[in-house]
Amino acid sequence: MRLLRKYRKRASRRHDNDNEHYRKGLKYQFGVGIKRDHDLALDCYRQGAQEGDFLSQQKVKYSKLSQRDLMINLIVMIIAITIGIIFNILWISVFVIGVTIAVFSIIGTQHYWHRKSFAYIMNWTSFFLTTLLIIPISTIIPYFNGITWIPITMMFTIGFFVFFGGILLFISEKEKQNIVIFVSGLFILVLTFAALSFETPGKKFIVREVDGGVEIAAYRSSDTHVEIPKRINNQKVVSIGPSAFYGEPIESVIVHDDIIEIKDYAFAHTRNLVEIELPKDIILSTGVFYGASSLTSVDLPDNMTSIPDELFFGATKLNQIEIPNTVTSIGDQAFAYTYALSEIEIPYGVLSIGSGAFMANHFTSLEIPDSVSTIGSFAFANAPYLAEVSLSTNISKISDNLFQNNYSLTTFTVPNHIIYIGKEAFLGAINLESISLHNQITHIGEGAFKNNYQLDNVSIPNSITSLSPHLFQQARSLKNITLPSTLVGIGDRAFSGASSLEQITLPNSITHIGSGAFEYNTSLTSIDLPSNLTFLGSGAFYGNTALTELNIPNQVKKIQSDLCYGCESLTTVTFANDITEIGDHAFYNNQMLKNIVIPGTVTSIGEYAFYGNSELETVTISEGVLEIKAYAFYGSSSLNEVNLPASLQTIDDGAFGGCLALDEIYLQNNLVTMGHYVFYGCSNLTIYLQMASVPETWTSSWNPEDLDLVLSHNP
Template sequence: MNRVENENFREGLKHELGLSVKKDYKKALEFYKKGMHEGHYMSRKKVLNTLPNVPSLIIATLFFIVSMTISLLNNAVWVGLLLSSIVFVIVGLANFNRYWYKTGYANIVHYMTLYGSMLVLIPLSTLLPYYNGVSYLPLTLLLIIGFFVFGAGLVFFISSRNLKNLFVLISGIFLTLISTLAYTIKTPDMLFIFDDIDADTVMIVGYRSSEVDVVIPESVNNKKVVAIGPNAFASSGIRTIEVGPHIKSIGNYAFANNPTLISAYLADGIQIGSGLFYNDYNLLEVRLPSDLKSIPSYTFYTATRLPHVEIPSGVETIGAYAFHKTNAITALNLPDSLYSIGGYAFSNMASLTEISIPEGVIAFGSGMFSFTVNLESFNIPEGVNYIPAYFLEGNLGITELTIPEWIEWIGDEAFKGMANLEKIHLHDEIVYIGSGAFRNTTSLKEAILPEMLETIEPYLFFNNPSLEVLSIPDHIKVIPQGAFSGTASLKSVVLPSELEEIHSSAFEGSGLESITLPDTVRYLGGKVFANNKNLVEITIPENVTRILESAFLGNSKLEVVNILGEITHVGDYAFKDNSKLKTITFGDSLVEIGKYAFQNATSLETIDVGNSLQYIRNYAFYGATNLESITLPDTVLRIEEGAFGQNASLETIYIGINATHVGRYAFFGCSNLTIQTAFSSIPSGWSEDFNPHNRPIVFGV
């Protein structure tokens, strides 16, 4: 029979759609059934569409069972709900126009499934992960969907004001309100970001709430919380935090950079990482686990207002910078279990005046009390046989210090900047004192170095202006760079009889009035005795062959320099500003006089440069206003710029046949000079301005 031309089918359509008759689904179904019995295809389809779509319902139900089972096993119910509800919505939308019999049970089940999924299951599946702290993304997605459905429903309802469109509009409003209101409701789980450790436990790795008073929950998302990860609450703005015994470990810097944090309670059984309260400078109270074994590095770094810390009795190690700049702490009770203290552990503690180190301690770190300026009393256990580098750097509270007899060595700059230290007692068994150990100890008056000391290190007593007495062991062979530079009150010192080398700036700026260099000395460094304003006389031993740069620079009282050996080079600035030096004699090995070597040696009257000199560098004798004559040997090759400038008393000078260069202004300001030379005319290699005042020149001498 024809699919459309069936009288019963036409009558069914009239009653279904209300065409010329009252809409009556029941009568329509009766006509469709008659048409079906007559073999009409479309009538049969209409009858079948009043029944549930069993295959799609079976598929959706099976998917629901499988997805929920898997999600339950993985403690992720929301995933199963979300996936199942999406499937039910898809099935509902696919069958949206199928069920024409609006009052039939199949259509009622269809609408319940569709709108139940949209308005119950989907919101529930997005709210669960949000309130369990798993993720806020599903809820955000629901908000977006709600806005979309609301907008679409509004457009549809305006264009066609029917019940279906109104229901879509109301659904959109409902979803939008649900998702918006959800953000205003707080649960403990949603405060924290966490990572799974295993199937049953999690670690808190972040904090996403503005709540300032925090209690760590025992569980989130139905899993036990057993750890707090690194940086979990860093810079989070919390005020107080309480961590219970269910937590086994707290990661590095977990509570760091919280200037608002004032109180922290840590239950027993918790192990903590480094920098836990790093830069929490308003922290006022903290309770540490009583069974804690280690206070790690940077734990209370710059917790400047923290007045007290009760260190647990079982603590064995304190890490580097653990109490750095805890300025309000006046005392620390260290437990007998302690055996190791890290570098700078108690540095910059402005209020700490005394501390007792347990006898069981065997290891000190560098800078342990660095810039703990008011520390007056401490002890060193017998198990520690050294004083580490920067140990008391910057201390102002100690005026006298006795080094215990079991100390064998002292590290670099250990006592640097102890401006009020007046006395130091060093026993003779100390074998090593590091570089700059007493640098800038500006009040120290006496230093008796140990007899067993193997070497003197650079800058050992650099800038000790009050040092008056210095004793150096007789076996020392080298005085290194800057070792006694700036010892302005040191008038004399007995140097070791076997001394071989005195390096650069070793006695620069000292107050030496006299010094005897042993015959064994073979090397004097640059600036070695520079700016010794009281030094009057010095004898340079015969093994010294070079006077290096600035060796005697600025020695305004130096009158006599005795040279016993053969000097080959006089360095730049070597005797610059030696205003009292009257005469100096070099042997026949002198080859070079450096630039500015005798500049402003205003009392210099005579100088013997020997018979091998080749080079006179720039401004070598500039301003030597009393120099009357100088005999230059024929070996001279170069007289450089300004070499004899402003030598007003210089009357004659001889320039030999090998002098291929005389520099610009070589004789500037020599108002009484007559120049004698072996040349018959001015050589081409001489500067046009070597004789700017046109002083007389005698050729062919």
């Protein structure tokens, strides 16, 4: 009955075909009411086909192999193999061929009905051959040989669809042959999971194709002991790529002799790496062992000519290394921060040492062979135990920051062949007590001796014409400094913070003193400025609490801002006759200053210029001054006499505020601008105004306390 229902169902699907031969053929094909016989069924279909029945013709057609399907499969096969050979991806070719044949085979199970025919047998043979052999081989073998995860993923996908496709076909048509499809899909899935359980090169390494073979691109295994394979996917492994093992928790590595190169940062931050075996002829690139903090020693290749930049940067446990005699250059930061490396021999033949090459090492002494002609900046910086250095006779320059923060360096004699000392060369050498400079030195760079706390006596050679900015900044113990007669300039903050400097003789050749040049020289009591001086920078004597007297030379035209800010012991200031301006905060908080005479060449007195000068008693402002800016004399609580010129046009906000002792002041009729609260807090003050009324140009709050005002006063 079930077969009859199936027969009727299929007959219905075929539009209730009325051809007697076709209907009889179906009975023989499915065994409905008679014994199943495919040969007799074929005879019936042939008779129906002769009568022109379309469905009978289709039955006859699919009793033989489809020429169209064969042709399509052949074309796909030719194209796939051609592409595979050209691009060396034969596994993909075989895979595509297998999938194509499998698809046509599955479709063929619905067409090839004659179970004794060659077509039926070949169709199922093709199905089993592709699903159970060709597809697995084309995916598992390349997977085992480490191409990628792609092939095994494809096989899993195919197995998944074949598995569920077989189930759906069986549910819809209830034919036993569909169980075979379902089982084949299950087999592929099981095979996939079995393959995934194996540790393969493709599972451990990701590779990319390069000239001559493949390159290790990444590592994806939990194995901490690594041996680089000679071949992957039947291709020669020739290099280890950039950052291939970056940050991996590996402990040991064996690199075989066929590897030509290890590229940039290949083993960077492999913090557990203790041991690595390298071939004798390998090429190492930048930062290969950067941050490999457990690495203790490495045998470098015998024919190495250059130590790459950052090769062992941060390899903090590296305690032994031998530089081959073939090396001619040591790269930037090649051995930086290798704290455990207490000694190293630089072979004769090395020509250059890069920037920061041995930075932050724990050497106590270092000898640079005479073959070296160039040493980069920071090469020996931050080496706290380095006390002695023998420099090559072929170098003429101490580069920038070369001995920065070398705490154990106490004395240094600059060799005669050195004529140039770079920027911050000895910055932070806090225990450097003495340095000997010879007369062939032509340049000493900015901040060269900055933060040399113990340096107490220095003689500048005659060959130096200018002191660079920050040269002796924070040289707290500096007491004696000898300057040559050839000196023409002192740079910004050259002696800033030299708190032990009590006196200094400036040669008359000096024309320029930079900003903050002597700031915070708290022991300096006096200084004779050279007569040829034309420029005195802002804050030049800022915070010099012991300075008592200052004479400004005639050629200085402007008092810069903050010149004597906080010079609380300053009692006398003499201005040059040609001075034109007094800058902001110039004499701020000079508490001992008693008398000031401002020459008529001055046109402007800056903001807060004499602010907080509590002992200031008299101020004479000569004819020619045009402007007194905001708070210029604010807080001068002892000021009792101020002489203002007729030329004065502007008095800005709070200029004389807090001048408690001031009892009278005379304002001339040229005064057109008056700021806010000009005499704030001057409670005893009487203001004598030469005008008949307060000008409208004055602010309404110039006298908010309504101090006594006498108008039309003509003294």
